[in-house]
Amino acid sequence: DAKTTQPTSMDCAEGRAANLPCNHSTISGNEYVYWYRQIHSQGPQYIIHGLKNNETNEMASLIITEDRKSSTLILPHATLRDTAVYYCIGPRNTDKLIFGTGTRLQVFP
């Protein structure tokens, strides 16, 4: 079962930063947090993952709290094409991904 909690939906104005929170209070010290997104009816897409340090790549930034019980995915300048369902996933007991409910992000003009 998924062991993360995310808000069901969020809105964000185009060009603004989108901050998507995730609670993963059961995660243990050596377990990564992964973020994927699914644009309508497309295959899920990897965004970023992290362990304890903040991470940044060309798509997003991931801020992980010091106690590792929560994290925030940041899309610095949201565009309409970022409208999607965002999944926070962790921990992973095996290689497979278990998708929870995710956050439906709507970016509006």
Added chain:
Amino acid sequence: AAGVIQSPRHLIKEKRETATLKCYPIPRHDTVYWYQQGPGQDPQFLISFYEKMQSDKGSIPDRFSAQQFSDYHSELNMSSLELGDSALYFCASSLAGTNTGELFFGEGSRLTVL
């Protein structure tokens, strides 16, 4: 870069018929995963294979079977189709042992059962 290829992209079947979905992973990837996503639902893990052996099993019905072949492509066989099997079926692939643990998903096969 080559991505995960799924075929067919769309498939329409009648109840009680059989369907086969195919998945061609990214070259050199040794692990394949199958997911089912019903209308308005989140992707549900069905089954996975590593080096042609079943590595994990999720909520896959007994009517479904899958295998991974020597060229690493995989097939999902679905028999005695029911209306509730109508869904998007995603295949994903990965290379075991990589640091990122990233799964690469295909564009999916949409199965409609009438």
